[in-house]
Amino acid sequence: MSAWAVWAMAAPEPPHGATLGGALEMVALGCIAVAVLGLLLVEFVFKSSMARSTYRWTLLLGLFVLPGVALMGTTGHMFESMKTVEACHSCHVMDPFVGDMHDPRSATLAARHYRSGAIPDKQCYACHTGYGIFGTVEAKRDGLRHWLLYVTDTWKDPLTYKGTYPNANCLACHATAPTFTRVDSHKALSTQLANDEMSCFTCHGLPHPARPTRAPTRVTAHP
Amino acid sequence: MNLTRRELLHYFGVTAATGLMGPGCIGWTREEAIPVDSWHKSVCRFCGSGCETRVGLRGGKVVKVEGLQAGWNRGRLCIKGLLNREILYVSDRAQYPMVRKDGQLVRVSWDEALDAAAAGFREAMAQGGPDAVAFYGSGQLFTQESYTANKLFKGGIGTNNVDGNPRLCMASAAFGYKSVFGADEPSGCYDDIEHATLFFVIGANMAECHPVVWERVRDRLRTAPETRVIVVDPRRTPTARDATLHLQIRPGTDVALLNAMAYELLRTGLVDPAFINDFVTFRKGTADSPPLTLEDLRAFLEDYAPEKVANLCGLSSAEIREAARLFGISQAALSFWTMGLNQQTHGVAANRMMMALHLLTGQIGRPGAGPFSLTGQTNAGGGVRDTGSLSHALPAGRVVTKEHDRQDMERLWGLPEGRISPHPGLSAVPLFEAMREGKVRAALVMATNPARSLPNADRYRVGMEKAFLVVSDSIFPTDTAQYADVFLPAAMWAEKEGVLSQSERRYHLVEKLVEPPGEARSDLDILVALGERLGHGALLKARTPEAVWDEWRMVSAGTTYDFSGMTYARLKELPGLTWPCPTEQHPGTCRRYVPGEDPLAKKEGRIDFYARPDGRAIVYLSEQGPFRESLTSDYPMTLTTGRRLEHWHTATLTGRIAQLKGIDIDYLEIHPGDAAVMGVKEGELVQVTSARGTVRLKALPSMRVRPGVVFALMHSTEHLVNAATSDYLDPTSAQPEYKLAAVRVERVKEGT
Numbered sequence: 001m002s003a004w005a006v007w008a009m010a011a012p013e014p015p016h017g018a019t020l021g022g023a024l025e026m027v028a029l030g031c032i033a034v035a036v037l038g039l040l041l042v043e044f045v046f047k048s049s050m051a052r053s054t055y056r057w058t059l060l061l062g063l064f065v066l067p068g069v070a071l072m073g074t075t076g077h078m079f080e081s082m083k084t085v086e087a088c089h090s091c092h093v094m095d096p097f098v099g100d101m102h103d104p105r106s107a108t109l110a111a112r113h114y115r116s117g118a119i120p121d122k123q124c125y126a127c128h129t130g131y132g133i134f135g136t137v138e139a140k141r142d143g144l145r146h147w148l149l150y151v152t153d154t155w156k157d158p159l160t161y162k163g164t165y166p167n168a169n170c171l172a173c174h175a176t177a178p179t180f181t182r183v184d185s186h187k188a189l190s191t192q193l194a195n196d197e198m199s200c201f202t203c204h205g206l207p208h209p210a211r212p213t214r215a216p217t218r219v220t221a222h223p
Numbered sequence: 224m225n226l227t228r229r230e231l232l233h234y235f236g237v238t239a240a241t242g243l244m245g246p247g248c249i250g251w252t253r254e255e256a257i258p259v260d261s262w263h264k265s266v267c268r269f270c271g272s273g274c275e276t277r278v279g280l281r282g283g284k285v286v287k288v289e290g291l292q293a294g295w296n297r298g299r300l301c302i303k304g305l306l307n308r309e310i311l312y313v314s315d316r317a318q319y320p321m322v323r324k325d326g327q328l329v330r331v332s333w334d335e336a337l338d339a340a341a342a343g344f345r346e347a348m349a350q351g352g353p354d355a356v357a358f359y360g361s362g363q364l365f366t367q368e369s370y371t372a373n374k375l376f377k378g379g380i381g382t383n384n385v386d387g388n389p390r391l392c393m394a395s396a397a398f399g400y401k402s403v404f405g406a407d408e409p410s411g412c413y414d415d416i417e418h419a420t421l422f423f424v425i426g427a428n429m430a431e432c433h434p435v436v437w438e439r440v441r442d443r444l445r446t447a448p449e450t451r452v453i454v455v456d457p458r459r460t461p462t463a464r465d466a467t468l469h470l471q472i473r474p475g476t477d478v479a480l481l482n483a484m485a486y487e488l489l490r491t492g493l494v495d496p497a498f499i500n501d502f503v504t505f506r507k508g509t510a511d512s513p514p515l516t517l518e519d520l521r522a523f524l525e526d527y528a529p530e531k532v533a534n535l536c537g538l539s540s541a542e543i544r545e546a547a548r549l550f551g552i553s554q555a556a557l558s559f560w561t562m563g564l565n566q567q568t569h570g571v572a573a574n575r576m577m578m579a580l581h582l583l584t585g586q587i588g589r590p591g592a593g594p595f596s597l598t599g600q601t602n603a604g605g606g607v608r609d610t611g612s613l614s615h616a617l618p619a620g621r622v623v624t625k626e627h628d629r630q631d632m633e634r635l636w637g638l639p640e641g642r643i644s645p646h647p648g649l650s651a652v653p654l655f656e657a658m659r660e661g662k663v664r665a666a667l668v669m670a671t672n673p674a675r676s677l678p679n680a681d682r683y684r685v686g687m688e689k690a691f692l693v694v695s696d697s698i699f700p701t702d703t704a705q706y707a708d709v710f711l712p713a714a715m716w717a718e719k720e721g722v723l724s725q726s727e728r729r730y731h732l733v734e735k736l737v738e739p740p741g742e743a744r745s746d747l748d749i750l751v752a753l754g755e756r757l758g759h760g761a762l763l764k765a766r767t768p769e770a771v772w773d774e775w776r777m778v779s780a781g782t783t784y785d786f787s788g789m790t791y792a793r794l795k796e797l798p799g800l801t802w803p804c805p806t807e808q809h810p811g812t813c814r815r816y817v818p819g820e821d822p823l824a825k826k827e828g829r830i831d832f833y834a835r836p837d838g839r840a841i842v843y844l845s846e847q848g849p850f851r852e853s854l855t856s857d858y859p860m861t862l863t864t865g866r867r868l869e870h871w872h873t874a875t876l877t878g879r880i881a882q883l884k885g886i887d888i889d890y891l892e893i894h895p896g897d898a899a900v901m902g903v904k905e906g907e908l909v910q911v912t913s914a915r916g917t918v919r920l921k922a923l924p925s926m927r928v929r930p931g932v933v934f935a936l937m938h939s940t941e942h943l944v945n946a947a948t949s950d951y952l953d954p955t956s957a958q959p960e961y962k963l964a965a966v967r968v969e970r971v972k973e974g975t
Contacts, residue, residue: 104446105447106446107442107443107445138253162253163253163254163255164253164255164256164257184869184886185301185868185869187885187886188302188869188882188883189302189882192882196256197256197257198305199289202289202290202304202305203299203302203305203434203438205297205298205438205442206292206297206298206299210292210293210298211292211293212292212293
């Protein structure tokens with residue numbers, strides 16, 4: 001197998017078509033553009049010909065409503081764009097993790113999932129966010145914490161996952177798959193797996209390089 | 224204090240932000256599903272893979288077991304490894320010593336139990352001499368325990384009747400290595416997996432029996448898709464599902480297949496003439512037989528051309544040729560095997576031929592290439608093979624039949640010259656036969672369950688009934704405990720301290736982390752206490768695990784094993800060390816015999832088989848030989864046995880774990896065609912009858928087995944599968960032929 005073929009196998013195609021993040025970004029930019037243009041036109045071109053009440057309404061729209069929508073759009077865009085692998089990788093602390101995921105010769109779970117294309121995009125977010133509204137809130141809280149540790153240069157090497165990784169994140173995709181349900185070990189440990197008393201990783205391997213083999217994040221962050 | 228509404232809102236805002244970004248964010252962490260007070264390095268106590276673990280304690284109990292990320296297993300464990308935390312707390316843990324009185328085992332004090340055991344041994348020796356007593360140990364004992372038992376019986380009592388359950392699973396591999404390379408144990412290490420381009424797996428269902436090693440193989444396949452896998456197995460096992468080529472061989476014809484592959488390799492020139500010329504010699508029978516030549520081998524193999532043996536092996540000649548071609552052209556071939564190759568009457572021959580393929584092709588001594596037998600039990604390699612706790616052996620590769628070796632051990636143990644008997648003792652099956660015949664009158668059985676694990680088990684249960692049996696185990700009752708005259712409760716795994724080895728010659732320290740239940744004691748304590756009562760207390764000067772280990776290091780020094788550099792301090796700190804390791808600075812050896820890697824390899828060049836007098840490994844001309852048990856109209860089918868992922872050995876431990884109780888182990892896999900001919904449907908009861916005994920199991924029609932072959936698990940606790948298995952022995956290794964028994968399978972009519 002050629003190196004190109006291995007690389008092609010290791011790099012899933014990016015998602016096609018419009019994304020929610022992109023749409024929100026366009027909405028925000030559109031609102032800002034309309035607001036700025038509208039305010040300029042209203043103030044310097046149409047003010048004298050407008051009724052006072054209409055003028056006030058357009059000011060309200062340009063100064064508050066459209067910026068408000070733009071704020072919502074940018075916030076939404078930020079929320080969405082922060083789910084991408086690129087966003088996680090923007091902190092170089094993540095180099096060893098993202099680099100491993102992209103490594104066509106890596107056997108970690110993250111790399112295998114990435115290669116297989118089973119998770120088409122937002123691969124970090126997909127596995128590191130619990131399901132439902134609380135999962136999203138926790139993810140945002142984690143993200144903020146990671147950002148604070150990063151900007152204050154207070155993180156500790158090696159990075160460790162705090163607490164117990166929820167098996168539900170794995171089971172959400174795998175629980176109903178025949179490759180999961182036909183395994184007697186899974187049936188035997190169903191209660192322990194559901195309660196996170198045993199981890200999927202124990203049998204199926206580490207999601208990221210083992211701590212002793214992982215490149216130190218500080219060296220990468222501060223070359 | 225006067226506050227405006229604006230100031231109040233401001234303070235609320237700051238407080239909320241601080242709450243969110245302070246303790247609510249920086250200090251927030253997910254909770255642990257199982258809180259742990261402290262973590263400790265340890266090792267799984269099940270199979271011979273030797274997975275490194277970290278054990279979480281809370282409130283004086285083991286509450287969590289995980290794979291050690293720094294270990295060779297890279298954080299992985301199988302289901303049994305995970306359940307290490309459960310085994311200490313299963314029901315039926317043995318807690319109190321017991322002595323049989325009026326036919327019943329009754330609780331007594333330790334003193335009374337040990338006095339009774341010693342009295343039984345003394346009486347037996349008074350009647351029949353030292354050879355009237357025996358020790359039957361286990362690959363589950365710590366190295367210090369097996370070493371001490373060996374010393375007590377061979378050096379103290381003066382009998383070589385020291386054997387154990389590794390004879391049932393690993394003896395053919397041990398004899399194979401010793402006869403080919405001059406020293407036992409594999410030459411490679413698990414790191415070879417990342418360099419191999421071909422895995423040749425024969426007689427091993429690694430996906431179920433060595434699952435973590437197999438996952439590492441699968442990692443190699445995932446990351447190097449060009450890697451090939453050949454699996455030779457009569458069953459289409461989960462391992463075979465990953466195979467590029469699955470040779471569904473007829474049981475017991477491995478030597479013919481391997482000879483045919485050797486023939487094909489020589490015919491096609493896919494051999495390494497320089498390696499053969501420099502490092503190989505040819506023999507037939509024994510290592511001291513007259514030397515032969517490559518041309519002699521060529522002539523010998525004429526009878527094993529693929530088309531000549533294809534029918535015998537149940538394969539096509541094209542399959543055999545393809546297997547040979549893949550082996551010959553691979554850049555690095557790594558072969559794995561275990562009980563499937565060992566447990567037959569041609570076990571040693573099959574082992575020798577497997578090693579011969581590597582020697583003929585030069586596939587040894589470089590990354591990714593080599594013959595690698597896997598061990599079945601936690602410490603069969605280190606505890607039993609390395610310490611020489613087998614009836615023919617002495618520590619660190621020495622043997623009882625060599626005067627020099629005996630004198631060596633007599634000097635090291637401080638014994639008078641001539642104390643160690645020059646006659647090999649009784650190996651496992653003959654030992655129990657001797658009990659049956661009344662020749663062995665007393666035996667100490669430790670950490671194993673021969674009443675269930677011996678082949679043709681019903682026959683040898685009679686011997687256990689007849690002899691004075693002292694049983695030490697951590698579970699009560701077991702099948703063997705039912706025959707005990709004295710039962711001694713033993714601590715296990717993290718309840719005691721000791722050293723375990725595993726398949727790649729890596730030694731690990733298991734530290735004592737929790738207290739054993741009731742009055743249970745370590746097997747080392749039991750051996751020392753019994754030794755005292757038998758008058759050999761002075762011999763057993765080393766009485767703590769660390770003291771025994773230091774003595775064992777001294778005994779190994781200067782031999783082809785040499786553990787001198789494996790100090791207790793290093794074992795405590797490191798995730799294991801591989802031997803040879805002759806100095807305290809040595810990092811451990813991955814590939815033996817390789818100059819520059821193995822500190823004992825002194826010669827220059829590709830390899831130095833230093834354990835052989837001439838520095839050359841031996842390729843044996845090995846006959847397939849006749850079947851000891853032919854198929855007849857009375858017994859037209861072949862029974863073969865094995866294990867499954869979730870259970871282990873006779874299930875004395877795993878059978879008591881609540882989570883595993885729902886997993887079926889009492890079935891007979893039968894080809895759907897054979898089932899249809901018999902009119903047997905899934906779940907119906909069938910009776911398997913051999914010339915030795917019968918067992919009833921539920922039928923499971925399955926394409927996993929080939930027509931004419933049936934398969935049962937050795938774990939079955941309700942049904943004694945080993946009532947039907949064969950106790951024919953390999954003539955060299957004395958390992959029984961579990962993998963091949965002629966049987967008749969019949970549907971059981973209701974009500975019968």
